[in-house]
Structure formats: structure tokens, C-alpha cells
Amino acid sequence: MTEIEMKSGSCRARNRGPRKLVAIALFVALPLSPALAQSLTVWDDYTPPPQTEVITKLNEQFQAAHPGVTVERTGRSFDDLVLTLKLTLASGEGPIISKANQGAQEMGTMAKQKNLLPVDEYIAKYGWDKRQSDSILARDRWSDKGEFGVGATYGISSLGEMVGLYYNAKVLKDAGIDNPPATLEELAQDIETLKAKGTVPFMIGTAKGNMSLHMFAAVSQAAIGAADRQSYDDLVYGHGGSWNTEANLAAVKQVQDWAAGGDFLDGYQGIAEDDAVQLFISGQGAFLITGTWHLGEMQGNPDIHFMAVPGASGVEHSLVVGGVDLAWTITSNAKDKATQYLAGEYLNFMVSDEAAAAWATAGYLPAAALKADTVKVPALLGDALAVWNTANASNSLGHYPDWASPTMYKTMSDNLAILLAGGQTPEAFIAAVDQDYQAYMAAPK
Numbered sequence: 049m050t051e052i053e054m055k056s057g058s059c060r061a062r063n064r065g066p067r068k069l070v071a072i073a074l075f076v077a078l079p080l081s082p083a084l085a086q087s088l089t090v091w092d093d094y095t096p097p098p099q100t101e102v103i104t105k106l107n108e109q110f111q112a113a114h115p116g117v118t119v120e121r122t123g124r125s126f127d128d129l130v131l132t133l134k135l136t137l138a139s140g141e142g143p144i145i146s147k148a149n150q151g152a153q154e155m156g157t158m159a160k161q162k163n164l165l166p167v168d169e170y171i172a173k174y175g176w177d178k179r180q181s182d183s184i185l186a187r188d189r190w191s192d193k194g195e196f197g198v199g200a201t202y203g204i205s206s207l208g209e210m211v212g213l214y215y216n217a218k219v220l221k222d223a224g225i226d227n228p229p230a231t232l233e234e235l236a237q238d239i240e241t242l243k244a245k246g247t248v249p250f251m252i253g254t255a256k257g258n259m260s261l262h263m264f265a266a267v268s269q270a271a272i273g274a275a276d277r278q279s280y281d282d283l284v285y286g287h288g289g290s291w292n293t294e295a296n297l298a299a300v301k302q303v304q305d306w307a308a309g310g311d312f313l314d315g316y317q318g319i320a321e322d323d324a325v326q327l328f329i330s331g332q333g334a335f336l337i338t339g340t341w342h343l344g345e346m347q348g349n350p351d352i353h354f355m356a357v358p359g360a361s362g363v364e365h366s367l368v369v370g371g372v373d374l375a376w377t378i379t380s381n382a383k384d385k386a387t388q389y390l391a392g393e394y395l396n397f398m399v400s401d402e403a404a405a406a407w408a409t410a411g412y413l414p415a416a417a418l419k420a421d422t423v424k425v426p427a428l429l430g431d432a433l434a435v436w437n438t439a440n441a442s443n444s445l446g447h448y449p450d451w452a453s454p455t456m457y458k459t460m461s462d463n464l465a466i467l468l469a470g471g472q473t474p475e476a477f478i479a480a481v482d483q484d485y486q487a488y489m490a491a492p493k
Contacts, residue, residue: 086116086117086387086390087117087118087119087120088117088118088119088120088144088145088390088391088394089120089122089142089143089144089145089381090107090119090120090121090122090143090144090145090146090394091121091122091123091124091129091133091142091143091145091146091147092121092122092123092124092129092146092147092374093123093124093125093126093129093147093373093374094123095123095124095125098344098410098411099410099412100123101410102406102407102410102412103121103123104121105406106397106402106403106406107119107121109397109402110394110397113397114390114393117390119394122143126149126374129146129147129148129149129374130149130154133146133148133154133158134154134157134158134163137158137161137163137164137379137380137381138161138163141381142379142381143379143381144378144379144381144382144387144391145376145377145378145379145382145391145394145395146376146377146379147373147374147376147377148164148202148203148374148375148377149374150187150188150203150372150374150375151451152194152196152286152454153454155188155190155203155375155377156190156194156196158202158377159190159200159202160190160192160194162380163379164202164203164377164378164379164380165202165377165378165379165380165382165388166200166201166202167188167201167202167203167204167377167378167392167395168200168201169392170392170395170396171185171201171204173392174392174396176204176396176399179417180204180205180399180415180416180440181439181440181441181443181445182443183277183281183443183444183445184205184208184372184415184440184445185201185204186198186281186285187205187371187372187375188201188202188203188204188205188375189201189202190202195285195286195287196285196286196287197281197284197285197287198285202375202377203375203376203377204375204376204395204398204399204415205372205373205374205375205376205399205415206373206376206398206399206403206404206407206414206415207372207373207407207412207413207414207415208340208370208371208372208373208413208414208415208436209339209340209341209370209371209372209373209413210339210340210356210368210369210370210413210432210435210436210439210445211262211265211266211338211339211340211357211368211369211370212266212337212339212340212354212355212356212357212368212432212435213228213266213335213336213337213354213356213357213358214328214335214336214337214338214342214346214352214353214354215228215334215335215352215353215355216328216331216333216334216335216349216351216352217351217352217353218331218351219247219331219333219334219351220238220242220334222245222247223241223242223245223247223334224241224245225238225241225242228353228355229358230358231358231359231360232267232270232271232302232358232359232360232361233360233361234358235335239306239311242334243310243311247333247334248312248313248332248333248334249306249311249312249333249334249335250306250311250312250313250333250334250335250336250337251313251324251325251327251328251332251333251334251335251336252312252313252316252319252324252336252337253313253316253319253320253321253322253323253324253327254316254317254319254464254468255317255318255319255320256320256321256322257320257321257322257324258321258461259324259337259338260303260461260464260465260468261449261450261457261460261461261464262337262338262339262369263303263337264299264300264303264449264460264464265369265446265447265448265449266337266357266368266369267299267302267303267337267357268295268296268298268299268300268449269295269366269367269368269369269446269447270356270357270358270359270360270363270366270368271294271295271298271299271359271360271363271366272295272359272363272366272367272446273359273363273364273365273366273367273444274364274365274366274367274442274443274444275364275365277367277443277444277446279293280367280446280447281447283449283452283485284447284448284449284451284452286452286453286488286489288489290482290485290486291478291481291482291485292478292479292482296478296481297474297475297478300467300474300477300478301474303464303467303468304467304468304470304474307468307470308470313327313332313333317468317469321338325338325342325345325346326345328346328352329345329346329348329349329352331349331351337357340354340413340432340436343411343412343413343426343428343429343432344411344412346428347411347426347427347428347429350427352428353428353431354428354432354435355431355435356368356438356439357369365442365443365444366444367444367445367446367447368435368439368444368445368446369446369447369448370436370439370445370446371445371447371448372415373415376394376395376398376399378391378395399415400416401416401418404416404417404418405418405423408423408425408429408433409423409425411425411426411429413429413432413433413436417437417440417441418433418437452485452488453484453487453488454488455484455488456481456484456485456488459480459481459484460481463476463477463480463481464477
């Protein structure tokens with residue numbers, strides 16, 4: 049699988065958001081650089097209208113705090129950015145600042161070719177490690193040997209995303225369930241109660257989208273506590289290990305049992321992810337496992353809430369599948385210290401409390417913890433922020449498992465379809481995934 053496929057597979061829907069943007073007026077207190085008559089060329093992937101409106105306002109505020117500086121912004125789609133950035137920088141052209149895909153074929157390659165500059169200096173200067181957890185910052189680290197997750201840091205992200213459990217409180221209440229499940233065991237009990245009442249427990253659609261992959265990932269990582277995450281980190285970061293683990297096998301069995309037991313909506317194989325979300329919003333299911341990129345669509349129904357997928361009893365600080373949007377990076381086109389310093393200030397503003405408040409006001413999940421009472425956010429986004437802040441504080445933000453190899457997305461997706469149809473055993477699924485991974489580990493980097 050190419051890097052494009054990997055990112056679009058895991059997080060394609062990340063740009064979905066509310067149709068309307070609440071007007072924001074923020075006072076920005078930034079350290080002023082010396083007056084510079086300078087253009088700061090910036091590429092980003094905030095092309096949907098609500099995101100474009102936010103980034104435009106943020107750029108205007110940055111310019112106002114830096115007299116003489118003009119931000120020359122170019123918005124590019126994800127695919128366009130991935131296709132053009134690496135080649136443009138290699139030719140000596142392109143922006144001073146750009147969003148960049150964190151994967152091996154993009155950020156890893158550009159870091160190795162010295163087309164991106166490390167940002168560790170700014171992490172220390174501005175205290176970014178106090179705003180975002182180490183598990184987030186590690187997603188932008190690459191060593192000189194091409195190792196993912198270690199070495200110098202080459203970027204930082206503005207937005208976060210998670211896969212969690214959406215639930216409809218009214219649907220649960222109508223079935224006699226007063227509270228959402230706190231453990232995997234309680235979830236199993238609720239499923240049986242819902243089926244007895246004739247209510248669909250899980251809304252899901254697998255014809256188009258990534259719901260089955262995200263469900264497997266969320267259930268497997270919910271069984272791993274933050275204190276025991278190292279081996280899973282090693283898998284995803286390409287440091288070695290095996291996918292044949294108790295947590296992974298149990299998760300595959302659980303997902304297959306749900307499918308075989310009638311716990312999914314009838315005909316889910318012919319329903320696309322977006323359609324499954326709309327069916328859930330209309331009240332045709334109690335639970336839905338998917339990502340925060342659907343928050344904007346969901347928040348119109350006040351009965352819908354968001355929580356972490358519950359783990360088994362006794363698991364402390366379960367991992368929450370998640371990640372961040374493309375990272376802000378400083379390219380090798382920042383030739384002198386003054387330009388590099390200005391670029392560092394720009395990145396700092398893009399992950400500032402002011403920027404986080406702007407994104408939250410627009411209905412998006414900021415990567416940095418949002419300060420209490422900074423902005424009034426919709427109730428559903430408030431649910432997600434609580435999970436995000438807890439995951440950051442406890443170092444329990446997990447991973448998209450298909451990051452583990454260039455072909456892992458296809459391997460997992462193809463085999464999950466067979467598994468859910470009953471044509472494959474859980475053991476065979478895990479064997480296929482591990483075979484993919486071991487082949488990648490054995491290949492020259």
C-alpha cells in the first residue's frame with residue numbers, strides 16, 4: 049500500500065465538519081519578531097470551507113502580530129499535497145512551511161533527504177511537550193537510520209482525532225439501559241438487552257469506509273493499558289514484534305462474534321460508512337464505533353454521546369485509537385536563522401491556546417488540551433474533548449494499526465471482509481497480518 053492509501057484509508061473523513069462556522073474574535077498575544085518585510089509561503093490541507101475559514105482567520109491574526117510579514121497560503125487537497133510536496137522540495141522549490149504526512153514514504157523520506165528541518169528547538173523553547181503528550185509528538189520523529197517514532201522531531205499537528213464509542217442515550221433508555229457501558233463485560237450485557245428488545249445494538253457499514261478496521265483496532269487497543277503499551281508501539285513504529293498477541297486475537301474473535309451473533313444491522317455489508325452514520329443519527333442503532341471526524345454530523349442529535357471504547361475489567365488507562373492531522377513542518381527553504389525563527393513562531397501559533405479555541409469553536413478537535421472555559425463548545429465535542437484530554441494526560445493515545453507497514457491497510461481490510469463473512473478464522477486473520485508485517489520488517493529500508 050502506498051502512503052497515500054494508508055492515510056486516506058485510516059483517516060479519509062478527517063476533514064468532515066459542521067457546515068457552519070461560529071464567528072470568532074480572539075485576542076492573540078504573540079512575541080513580536082523584528083519588523084520584517086517578508087513573505088512566508090505556507091502549504092496546508094485545510095481545503096473544506098469551514099477549515100479554510102478557520103485557517104484564514106488564524107493567518108490574519110498572525111500577520112497582525114508580525115508587521116511586515118505576509119503569509120502566502122496555498123490550500124491543497126491531501127492527495128495533491130502528498131503528490132507534490134516531496135518532489136517540489138527535492139527540486140529546491142516549494143514552501144517554507146508545509147503540512148506533511150507523517151508516514152515513511154513522506155515525512156520519513158523528506159527528513160532523510162534533509163528537506164525538512166527538526167523542530168526540537170521550538171519544542172523546548174515554546175513548551176510544546178507540555179501541550180501535547182509524548183505519544184503524539186513521537187508520530188513526527190525519525191532517526192537518521194529511518195526509524196519511526198525515535199530521533200529528531202520534524203513537525204507538530206493542530207488537530208487530533210480518535211476512534212471511540214458513540215451511543216444514543218435515548219435508544220439505550222428505551223431498552224431499559226440507564227447508563228453507557230463502563231467495561232467490555234457491561235457492553236456485552238447491553239447488547240443482549242438490546243437484542244431482546246428488538247433494537248439493533250451496533251450500527252456499522254462495511255461497503256465503503258473503514259468501520260470494520262476501526263472496530264478491530266479500538267477493541268484490541270482497549271485491552272492494552274497505558275503502562276503496557278511499549279510492545280504495541282514497537283509494532284506500529286516498525287521496531288519489531290508479532291501481531292499474534294492475546295489482545296489482537298481476542299479482538300478479532302469479538303468482532304467476528306458480533307457479526308455472527310446478529311449484533312450488527314442486517315445488510316451492513318452493503319452499507320457505506322457515511323450512510324451508516326446517517327442511520328445512526330436517525331436513531332436506528334444504539335452504538336457506533338467510528339472516529340471524531342463525524343462529530344460535526346452527529347452533534348445535531350442531542351441524544352448522541354461519545355466515549356472511549358470500554359476495555360475489560362482491570363485494564364487501567366486503556367489505549368484509545370487515535371492520531372493527529374498532518375503535521376506542520378519547516379522545510380529546507382527556510383535558509384537563514386531569521387526565517388527559521390519566524391517559521392517556528394508560526395508553528396507555535398498554530399498549536400497555541402488561541403488556535404485550539406478557534407478550531408474547537410468551529411467544531412473540530414484540537415490536538416492540544418483545550419483550556420477550561422476558553423470557548424463554549426457543543427456538548428458532543430465536549431464529550432470528545434474529555435476523552436482526548438484524558439488520553440493525553442495518561443499517555444494512552446493509541447495508533448491506527450495500518451501504519452505498521454506500507455501494505456497493512458489492504459491486508460487488514462481485505463481479510464476483515466472475509467472474517468466478518470465467516471470465511472476465515474481469527475487465527476488465520478492474525479497470521480495474514482503478521483505475515484505482512486514480518487515481510488516488511490525483513491525488507492531493506
